[in-house]
Amino acid sequence: MSTHVYNRIALIGLGLIASSMAHAIRRGNLAQEITGYARSEATRETARQISLCDRVCDTAADAVKGADLVVLCVPVGAMGPVMEEIAPVLQPGATVSDVGSVKRHVIEAVQPHIPEGVHFVPAHPLAGTEHSGPEAGFAELYDNRWCLLVPVEGSDPDAVDRLRRLWEGMGANVDEMDADHHDLVLAVTSHAPHLIAYTMVGVADDLRRVTDSEVIKYSAAGFRDFTRIAASDPTMWRDVFLTNKDATLEILGRFTEELFALQRAIRTGDGDHLFDYFTRTRAIRRGIIEAGQDTAAPDFGRGGKP
Amino acid sequence: MSTHVYNRIALIGLGLIASSMAHAIRRGNLAQEITGYARSEATRETARQISLCDRVCDTAADAVKGADLVVLCVPVGAMGPVMEEIAPVLQPGATVSDVGSVKRHVIEAVQPHIPEGVHFVPAHPLAGTEHSGPEAGFAELYDNRWCLLVPVEGSDPDAVDRLRRLWEGMGANVDEMDADHHDLVLAVTSHAPHLIAYTMVGVADDLRRVTDSEVIKYSAAGFRDFTRIAASDPTMWRDVFLTNKDATLEILGRFTEELFALQRAIRTGDGDHLFDYFTRTRAIRRGIIEAGQDTAAPDFGRGGKP
Numbered sequence: 102m103s104t105h106v107y108n109r110i111a112l113i114g115l116g117l118i119a120s121s122m123a124h125a126i127r128r129g130n131l132a133q134e135i136t137g138y139a140r141s142e143a144t145r146e147t148a149r150q151i152s153l154c155d156r157v158c159d160t161a162a163d164a165v166k167g168a169d170l171v172v173l174c175v176p177v178g179a180m181g182p183v184m185e186e187i188a189p190v191l192q193p194g195a196t197v198s199d200v201g202s203v204k205r206h207v208i209e210a211v212q213p214h215i216p217e218g219v220h221f222v223p224a225h226p227l228a229g230t231e232h233s234g235p236e237a238g239f240a241e242l243y244d245n246r247w248c249l250l251v252p253v254e255g256s257d258p259d260a261v262d263r264l265r266r267l268w269e270g271m272g273a274n275v276d277e278m279d280a281d282h283h284d285l286v287l288a289v290t291s292h293a294p295h296l297i298a299y300t301m302v303g304v305a306d307d308l309r310r311v312t313d314s315e316v317i318k319y320s321a322a323g324f325r326d327f328t329r330i331a332a333s334d335p336t337m338w339r340d341v342f343l344t345n346k347d348a349t350l351e352i353l354g355r356f357t358e359e360l361f362a363l364q365r366a367i368r369t370g371d372g373d374h375l376f377d378y379f380t381r382t383r384a385i386r387r388g389i390i391e392a393g394q395d396t397a398a399p400d401f402g403r404g405g406k407p
Numbered sequence: 408m409s410t411h412v413y414n415r416i417a418l419i420g421l422g423l424i425a426s427s428m429a430h431a432i433r434r435g436n437l438a439q440e441i442t443g444y445a446r447s448e449a450t451r452e453t454a455r456q457i458s459l460c461d462r463v464c465d466t467a468a469d470a471v472k473g474a475d476l477v478v479l480c481v482p483v484g485a486m487g488p489v490m491e492e493i494a495p496v497l498q499p500g501a502t503v504s505d506v507g508s509v510k511r512h513v514i515e516a517v518q519p520h521i522p523e524g525v526h527f528v529p530a531h532p533l534a535g536t537e538h539s540g541p542e543a544g545f546a547e548l549y550d551n552r553w554c555l556l557v558p559v560e561g562s563d564p565d566a567v568d569r570l571r572r573l574w575e576g577m578g579a580n581v582d583e584m585d586a587d588h589h590d591l592v593l594a595v596t597s598h599a600p601h602l603i604a605y606t607m608v609g610v611a612d613d614l615r616r617v618t619d620s621e622v623i624k625y626s627a628a629g630f631r632d633f634t635r636i637a638a639s640d641p642t643m644w645r646d647v648f649l650t651n652k653d654a655t656l657e658i659l660g661r662f663t664e665e666l667f668a669l670q671r672a673i674r675t676g677d678g679d680h681l682f683d684y685f686t687r688t689r690a691i692r693r694g695i696i697e698a699g700q701d702t703a704a705p706d707f708g709r710g711g712k713p
Contacts, residue, residue: 227625231692247625276624286621289611294629296673297603300666302688304658305595307665315592317694318582319533319553323600325695326632332692335685342673342681352610353670357663359613360606364659367602367648375648379641382608386537386638388623389631 106267107132107170113161113183114174115139115148116334117229118200120238122172123153125271128240138164139235140175148235162190170267173199173211178340181210193218196260200226202287202337204251204280206344212253220260223251225283226273227291231332244272251280288348292341293356296349298330299338412573413438413476419467419489420480421445421454422640423535424506426544428478429459431577434546444470445541446481454541468496476573479505479517484646487516499524502566506532508593508643510557510586512650518559526566529557531589532579533597537638550578557586594654598647599662602655604636605644 110132112119119137126132137154138161139145148157158164165171165187173180180199191197197219201207204223215221228246230237248268252261265275278286305316305324320328342349366374416438418425425443432438443460444467445451454463464470471477471493479486486505497503503525507513510529521527534552536543554574558567571581584592611622611630626634648655672680 249625282616286617286625289614289617290622290626290630292629293610294607294633296669297607297666298629299685299688300669301600301603301662302691303684304599304661304665306687306691307661308595308658310588311592311595313691313694314698316596317691317698319555319592320596320695323598323604323636324596326636327600328688328692328695330629330632331685331688333685333689335682335689338685339678339681343676343678346673346676350670350673352614353666355610355613356607357666359610360603360659360663363602363606364656367652367656370649370652372645372649375645376641378609379605379637379639379644381612382605382634382637383639383641385608385612385619385623386634388619389626389634392620392623 104130104270105133106263106270107168109134109136109168109170110267111135111165111168111171112137112154112174113164113171113187114176114179115144115153115157115235116174116233116337117237117242118226119172119174120148120153120235121228121240121242122174122200122238122271124238124240125243126267129270129272131267131270132170136164136168144235151236153235153238161187165192165195166190167192169195170264171195171197173197173201176334176336176340177201177203177207177344178336180207181214184211184214188214188216191216191219194220196220196222196264198222198224198264200224202291202341203345204283208251208253208280220257221253222256222261222264223253223280224264224268225249225251225287226268228273229333231329233334233337241272243268246273248273248275249283250275250277251283252277253280284345285348285351288345288352292345292349293352295330295333295338296342296353297356298327301327302331410436410576411439412569412576413474415440415442415474415476416573417441417471417474417477418443418460418480419470419477419493420482420485421450421459421463421541422480422539423543423548424532425478425480426454426459426541427534427546427548428480428506428544428577430544430546431549432573435576435578437573437576438476442470442474450541457542459541459544467493471498471501472496473498475501476570477501477503479503479507482640482642482646483507483509483513483650484642486513487520490517490520494520494522497522497525500526502526502528502570504528504530504570506530508597508647509651510589514557514559514586526563527559528562528567528570529559529586530570530574531555531557531593532574534579535639537635539640539643547578549574552579554579554581555589556581556583557589558583559586590651591654591657594651594658598651598655599658601636601639601644602648602659603662604633607633608637 135154136156226248441460442462532554
């Protein structure tokens with residue numbers, strides 16, 4: 102029985118997110134054909150060797166021809182130019198979507214190039230690992246994770262609904278959100294934490310009296326989790342911070358304010374302030390476990406694929 | 408065949424660390440008898456119900472009588488008073504050790520109470536989870552993790568060597584380090600990262616325009632790892648920050664300096680600065696994986712016990 106949601110899906114960019122989509126689409130039999138394109142010849146060659154798509158094309162235009170869904174899976178800063186390139190060959194009635202971590206900027210960069218008769222439905226799957234490239238993907242990445250759809254003004258409800266069915270078919274839970282709220286929520290839950298982790302790992306590396314090898318040898322819980330976050334793709338994250346500037350800077354401002362208050366509590370020996378703060382944050386963790394977004398099992402970064 | 412390193416080991420405090428020691432000691436048949444004591448009657452009762460030790464005693468003095476190893480597994484701030492209480496009943500030739508995350512303060516609090524003829528060998532196993540209490544322990548917690556021994560001036564080499572064999576028997580790798588260097592290394596790899604994680608989780612909770620339930624629902628990689636760290640035992644961490652004040656504040660000072668530089672790069676749109684920084688931190692992660700302190704497998708906090 103066919104469960105196809107689309108006839109042909111074109112994945113533009115073949116990194117972790119796109120390659121996981123390819124595996125998940127096949128697992129769910131959600132499309133008849135998957136085409137792919139990556140800017141780098143080496144990436145295209147790898148994708149061909151592992152048979153990631155049915156066809157890996159040498160141009161983005163070739164990949165999108167005849168596709169009823171095109172998903173832009175390139176860094177946020179590259180979305181606009183790629184869209185401009187493929188616009189002339191898009192099939193009428195096709196849907197263009199993306200997987201960018203920032204939505205307001207992507208909408209502003211992509212929407213002006215969307216041809217009449219083509220639907221644009223921005224999306225953002227909240228899933229990832231610190232690994233990159235076409236070989237990093239796996240079919241389970243989106244299972245029980247959220248995918249946020251961010252319809253723009255005038256998005257066709259049927260096109261939105263069809264994209265929702267694709268993401269649900271790939272295992273995700275789907276919600277809708279407007280672009281500005283999305284960017285603020287993500288600044289809190291993802292963008293600011295990533296910058297903070299990058300910073301702490303950089304500080305450790307700078308410290309002269311503690312060697313890198315000591316930091317590495319003795320990095321137990323705490324720092325080790327930070328290094329995992331801070332190992333994420335540099336290009337992707339550079340673009341995220343540059344394009345979600347206002348929300349990220351707002352959250353970082355609140356963060357440093359709060360951090361200064363805790364530093365002062367340490368300096369003045371105010372144990373009650375510290376204890377109360379740490380007790381409150383513990384409750385938030387329990388909420389996440391109850392919401393099913395993580396497990397209570399001890400982990401230490403040693404777990405394998407779920 | 409007996410592999411006993413000690414005849415009777417007394418665990419004072421029965422939280423995650425002590426209960427994992429009990430399981431690991433039994434797994435390795437490293438002692439003939441394990442006694443235990445916890446201040447809270449409820450904790451003692453739980454420990455008895457799960458047969459954590461051979462005997463759970465109602466006073467610390469009863470637990471340490473006749474023990475040739477006593478391990479203080481209480482929060483750092485409680486080490487001194489507990490040591491004072493048990494000093495009169497310690498067996499001559501016995502070794503006292505601890506598992507505190509801070510070493511200079513513990514040495515200053517404990518050593519004055521060590522009787523003549525009793526050895527004091529401070530230690531710190533670099534392992535843990537965000538869970539607490541006697542039921543949180545498991546035998547594998549120390550496998551392939553580091554335990555740092557921090558001998559004090561005049562520590563008996565045989566007593567140090569014997570404690571080393573115990574920790575190796577529990578699966579740990581053992582290194583020696585002096586107290587001040589230990590406290591600086593841990594400030595970088597553990598204490599500052601924990602305070603930062605606590606701070607970020609608190610900021611998210613404070614934000615009015617993003618609800619707690621949104622933060623919880625949409626907390627993908629990044630924030631979710633922070634919440635795990637920020638769920639650690641509040642009493643333990645309060646004591647860590649109050650007793651490793653100088654090193655923690657020094658690292659936090661460098662951290663905020665570095666964070667301000669990255670915030671400025673975001674504000675001014677300096678993508679090269681961000682890209683270079685993120686590329687450098689990625690290399691540190693690779694070092695940790697090569698050092699065997701973590702695996703490269705994708706994780707997302709969904710893994711179970713190793």
